[in-house]
Amino acid sequence: MVGEYAWGAGALAYLYRQLGIASRAEAKGVSGCLTLLQCWIYDHFPTLRPTRLEPRELEQGQAGAFRWRGTAPRSSKRRDAQMLAYCRQAIDRLTPQSVTWTPYGRSPHLTVRRTLYQGLLRFAEIAEYYDPTRCLRQLGYVQGVPYPPERPLVVRRPASTLGYSLSYHSVYDSYWNNLGAHSVHLDVFSTQIRRRPWEFAENYMTWYIRHSHPHILSDSRPVDDISDADTVSTIIF
Numbered sequence: 001m002v003g004e005y006a007w008g009a010g011a012l013a014y015l016y017r018q019l020g021i022a023s024r025a026e027a028k029g030v031s032g033c034l035t036l037l038q039c040w041i042y043d044h045f046p047t048l049r050p051t052r053l054e055p056r057e058l059e060q061g062q063a064g065a066f067r068w069r070g071t072a073p074r075s076s077k078r079r080d081a082q083m084l085a086y087c088r089q090a091i092d093r094l095t096p097q098s099v100t101w102t103p104y105g106r107s108p109h110l111t112v113r114r115t116l117y118q119g120l121l122r123f124a125e126i127a128e129y130y131d132p133t134r135c136l137r138q139l140g141y142v143q144g145v146p147y148p149p150e151r152p153l154v155v156r157r158p159a160s161t162l163g164y165s166l167s168y169h170s171v172y173d174s175y176w177n178n179l180g181a182h183s184v185h186l187d188v189f190s191t192q193i194r195r196r197p198w199e200f201a202e203n204y205m206t207w208y209i210r211h212s213h214p215h216i217l218s219d220s221r222p223v224d225d226i227s228d229a230d231t232v233s234t235i236i237f
Helices: 006-022 034-044 064-068 077-092 170-177 204-211 228-234
Strands: 119-123 126-130 154-156 165-167
Touching: 006 034, 006 119, 006 126, 034 064, 119 170, 126 165
Parallel strands: none
Antiparallel strands: 119 126, 154 165
C-alpha cells in the first residue's frame, strides 16, 4: 500500500527500482528497504516465515515491522544455499489457501486513501509506476486483468546491473497531487470478493500465464498444458 506521506512513497519507489535491478542475470545482491519487503512476505505467506517466528501484538505507535522482531539464525554459505532451495520449492508449492490475502483488513483503502493512487512514485531521480489494479485481492476485490502500464520514455534493462535505466514523462509527477483524478474506482473496475479470498475473473489466468511465469523451478510440462485446475492450486498472483 502507498502511505499518506511522500517519504513512504519514496521508499517504495527506491525498493521497486532495486528489485528491478536485482532481477538482472548478473545481479548478485539487492538493496533498498528490505525490512519492508521481508515484513510484506511474512504478512502474506505464513509458510515462508521462520519456524520460530510468530506475529506479536503491536504497542501503540509502533511500526508494523515490530510484529516480526526476533532473532535471525546465523548465516553461512551452506545454510543460505539450503534456504534458497527451500524457498523456491515452497513458493512453487503455495496454494490459494496457504496465502493470507488481506492481512491489512478487507478494506485498507478506506483508511489509507492513497492505497488507490495510480501513477508514479518518485525518489529523487527514480520514478516507478504504482498500480493497485495488479493487487485487487489485497483490497478485498476480485482480481481481473489489470490496466496496461504507462509506457516509460526510456527503458534499458541489460543483463548487467550497470546501465539499468527507466524514466517517465514529467507530466506524471502531477498525479500525486491530484488524488481524485488519479485513483482507481474499485466498484467500477471490479466486484467485492464474496466467497473465496483468492477469487479472480474468468480471463485473468490466461492473461497471467501469458505475462508471467507459472513456476520458479523448471516445470516438465509446457505452459499450454497447464489446466485451469492447476493454475488455481499453483499460481497465486
